[in-house]
Amino acid sequence: MSVAAPPGETRPFDTRPAGELVGRPDLTEAQLLQAIAERLAFENRTGPEPAVVIEAARLGKRKALTFLRQLVLPPPRVRLEMPVQPILREHLAAGAEGTH
Helix, strand or coil: CCCCCCCCCCCCCCCCCHHHHHCCCCCCHHHHHHHHHHHHHHCCCCCCCHHHHHHHHHCCCHHHHHHHHCCCCCCCCCCCCCCCCCCCCHHHHHHCCCCC
16 A cells, blocks of 8 residues: 655655545544544553654554554534435336336
8 A cells, every 4th residue: 555665765745634544534633633542542552642643644654554444433524425316217218118
């Protein structure tokens, strides 16, 4: 998933919003920081700081990315995008006659 940088060369810093690191662009950085802090407290860990975990994930560190995938995240608050699907059979008459 992450590509190692050649010796002497630094990796580009990931500037995506923090929520996109976990596949949830609706989450703010504060919400992600809270989820990380809760997970660290649940595991009785004293470090690292939640902001350090996000920074390490942005740098492509595998341990940080794995840790983020294991977080319990709040439910989505944005409206789910779903395609409009007709519920009547009239739409079938025009294109797919005889398939039923």
